[in-house]
Amino acid sequence: MSSKIRFQLSTMMFLEFFVWGAWFVTMGTYLLQPSGAGGLGVKGIQVGEAYLSQSLGAVIAPFIVGLIADRFFSAQRILGVLHLVGAVLLWGASVAASFTGFYLLILVYMILFMPTLALTNSIALRQMTDPKKEFPFIRVLGTVGWIVAGLIIGFLHWEGSHQLNLTFKMAAVASLVLGFQSFTLPDTLPLKKNVKVSVSELLGLDAIKLLKNRDYLVFFIASMAICIPTAFYYNFTNPFLNEVGMTAAAAKQTIGQFLEVVFMLLMPFFFKKLGVKKMLGLGMLAWAIRYICFAYGYESSGLFWLLFVGIAIHGVCYDYFFVTGQIYTDNKAGQAFQSAAQGLITLGTYGVGMLIGYVISGPIVDHWQLADGSHDWKTIWLIPAGIAAVVLVFFMAAFREKKTDSALPESI
Template identity: 65%
Template structure:
């Protein structure tokens, strides 16, 4: 990969996750403080990413693998997304905001698979090259959180501005996408079945028992993960943490460090150990949140946040590489869409319906919660998933041929 291509892919990743981090981290706080939502309504707002993730494989399979170049689709989706984010910034009620972010997430979630697909197509060895590109996405998320904390938007009740900041990033990436390396559909001139057009051929991956267990575990671990994405920022603000969004960016700093070390860990630990370590880290961080506070046990909150690098990289990035290696050339886009479907789709969809009612059940008045009891629930779920995964998963990916070679 030449330096210009590497720079373009890196900037693409930076903007992709800057956009998401710019409004998504503080969404729960915005909803509860500005729009007065319940825990269940907040979880419904975060459920929109699941709706988008479930639809994503069909968009990728229908368009990116068959008809249009991935970089052009990416550009169009982000230009439309930018307009929707700007519109969302002026919402004054949950009923007005909800349909906007539903449509936005249907457009945004497919772009997560598209940026991976565009990147993988330029690489000879993704297990060694991908992490150095993907790390710029993490840096983008960090910058977004630091800007929010530095400008004091949480303390000054100005979180509506996060949508405008994200909109600006989306417009920029939409335009920039048309300069990215050409990534034409691999199956453009082939006769394809309906299942291929819809990206359903990637389901053949599930015939591999190891991958099937990984896929099921991905869904299960995203149930407790949804507690973090939906309620962590609200929890930190209720606990009295200053500039919570900025402090939360420490998690992405950790993610950056471990992202760079993934090639080393991938070789030395293998898929099974990396995935298991990633899952056990989720259980540990929730336990730390349960017993941490903004006083003497503030260090527990900081360590819990810093564990994000292991939580995310060891499970999700490793899973993306594992999927890419197994899928082969012809099904890369659809296979990444399948991962998005299982994690951000089905798993977080279930997590949204589980987390919201639990948070409401432990509400104390209108502005406080019994967070210790709340966090111990996802900690227990994550621990159970880890134990079952470690006992049942067999790491056979090195001996498995890609789908395109079968």
């Protein structure tokens, strides 16, 4: 790969996740803040509805990529169009005067944005001669972009000064830049143009055959179920941290992304030592521990450090369950329908699982709102901790590991 293409792809990844991280982390705080204090003054249930747009986008994304990008148009052109339209939608969201208007804009935006995650991966991988060695160094720029967005929000004090509407404008500008930059990327032609494929192959339905395997079915159910408590984190962590008095919360949340890189580097060692079952169990356990840290970390200034523990173990929560699950899925699917299998697990987790989590988390937060407008966060966080613990017990009791399940691909 030439230095020019490497720079183009790195910039693409940086901007892709900068755009997402610029508004997604603090959206809940923005929506909950009173309309007179820079927000929209909604309840928790509306926050859940807003984040639910991610799940709807995840459900629709495979159809856009599979039915359009793979067959009709070059990936970089679709990426450019989606981000240019996205820039307009994000700017509109920043000036929306009501939740209804805001929600409609964000819903359409996420339906258009979620396919870009697959498109950026496709564009990058198609330019590489050795993806196993080259892709990680390109993809890590995405994590850097997410971190930089959070640090900017913290540095400019947008949370404390009630100017979180500016996060959407910042994301809109970055999306505009990425939209135009996309048209300069190397041409990535559709792979299946003029190729006859079945309807089930187009929709990724062939991967459903995996669910006939008892252990994979147990894993699939556990994956969906663990995403129910996961949704609580994305919805309400930033509002929670701001409410309990953490300054520049969005910036401090990037600690999780910094350490995610470290945990990812340690992952091959733990994978070989523990195997797939214990790795998946460790990831589920980390979600329960994270929420227990949140439940007790704010009650006393002497335990405030627990909040940072809950933030810092993001790499274990995410990498050791979701990435391990992707490896396990690859090993089970084989080369016959690897892409369809990854689409299936994405649909089950980011689609169905988180959708349920987004639906139930809002009413739970509203139920434990106190008379002064604050919340009983101890009770709120113990609920997803309990759900994660139940899923962990179910998985460890029902899942049976085979030696072939723990085969480690060279790309990790």
